[in-house]
Amino acid sequence: MNRKSQEEIVGFIFIVAIVVVAGLIFLSFSLRGNKITGSSSEVESFMSALVQYSTNCSMQGTLDIGDLMKSCYLGKSCEQGENACSELNRTLQDIMKNSWDIGDENKNKGYNILFYYQALEEKEKIIEFSEGNCNKTIRRGASQAVHVSSGDLFIEISICS
DSSP: OOHHHHHHHHHHHHHHHOOOOOOHHHHHHTTTTTEEEEOOHHHOOOOHTTTTTTEEEESSSHHHHHHHHHHHHHTTTTSSSHHHHHHHHHHHHHHHHSSSOOOTTSOOOOEEEEEEEEEEEEEEEEEEEEOOOOOEEEEEEEEEEEEEEEEEEEEEEEEEO
């Protein structure tokens, strides 16, 4: 009887070892850095504040980012003489640089920003830039639309961890 109990215990330990190894393999695949896209309340809150940010561009008053997006799409210039798209690009880069700690040693490895116009099937890229490394990383993102008469202007931000 003692030999049979030992065989059962060895068999049980063998089964537990197989289950543990299978669980570790599953866990390692699930934690891999494949691109997982999702949104986060942090990025969504940032996006909401971003479109209301007052810029250095004036056209009968100071423009916020949302108004500057419209002016850029319409090809306008600021009263100071700078092209609205150039001012938008510079302002977005400054905001991102001062708002997110980006780098290989930081939690946030990089970001992408895309500003485009869309009406029905037509999609026209206006500004796109990125910083850092967004390869094989988890992405959190948000987008915001600003309506213009013939369609919508979108700004999308992805933060890569």
